[in-house]
Amino acid sequence: MPDRLGRPKHIVRVCWERLADPSVRGVFNSHLWESFNQIPREVGDIESESTMFSSSIVDAAIRSCGRKVSGAGRGGNPRTQWWTLEVRDAVKLKKESYRAWLARGTPEAAEAYRQAKRTTALVVSEAKTQVWEEFGEAMEKDYRTASGKFWQTVRRLRRGKQLSANIVYGGGGELLVSTGEIVGQWKEYFEDLLNPTDTSSIEEPEAEDSEVDSFITQAEVTEVVQQLLGSKAPGVDEICPEYLKSLDVVGLSWLTHLCNIVWRSGTVPLDWATGVVVPLFKKGRPEGVFQL
Template structure:
């Protein structure tokens, strides 16, 4: 562990967390929506699919504003400089998506590799469609607390394609200056350099 800490603090803390948790048992059964206990693998997988489908597809959808005229800078071709900057900011040690491409693979790309990744991004941008792997996420349920057989006692994280994330991040960086004036100052979620501590501080000051 001492060696892990000196060479890679991330690996060190992963080891610490694993030792603290100890052995964690996975649920061999899960309750259906109607309260029936499911035991077969097929039924359990089907229940998880049903649960996350209902959770992530609410019936009440927010209203969407009509888009304004396109900005020439936003609508222009994606440059290799944009892609390179986003790739350099990727964090290592993250789980890959369905395509099994790790961030380390992308960060090790040379100029030629970054050129072809930029070409893929431009094909997606101009066609309005993305590769299937970019649009496919692997949902992993993580246990929180309570009964392990109850789906609502888990939170799901979605593992997405890293090349798809690069493409999404490039687009997000382009539209951010246009969207920022419309965002309320109180919003901290999904905004850089803001988080829970900012909200807690605000509440503390108000109270």
């Protein structure tokens, strides 16, 4: 049975935020050392080197940080953490009392429904209060990620349920029905967006022999890694910025080794050249490609 519109799917992700803990970070790097000591010292092709690095760092993150399910995978609403078993039973009893009142119409049934309604309101109020108290305690306890958690909660509460848009209009405003037409419209849009025809103002710098013959130092890699923005989605290689920022000397030397292979060979791994396009629609008709 297909998922209902607006119902978020559950997602299993690595708890990368635990890398903020020095002890977890130490376990992460120890797992990475094990993989690093097993790799052959001779330089292989860039794809095999990149695959070995990405798989090792992701495996180390999973083993040290663990994983969790986010979304509505357990049957609950992710926006209502107060929906506990006690609340569910109270709401169920209220509905049953309401149906009994409609069926019987007696004063006793009416009083039972009113009592169930008052009880449900009290249980829901207590559950909501407890959730917000726990939220406040979590903000005070983990000050490093408090700001991110706070705004993540605000966005989740504001967003509500999102309906998926499967309708696409062509450049002339006509409705596209077939899959081929829709894919073609997306292809045309991004070709025009990412391949501008006016390139007269772009001047490519001339490569100097001294730069080609040089190599990338570990200090340069370390400086760039520390400038990475956190809390960003991983690419197709499943590497989060927090993984790279948590690397110690051994991990950074491995990353530097990989960068030098790329620099000297002039080729990049397929994962580095593969982008994930996520359409974020502007206001208006959300299904129109031309509104991106």
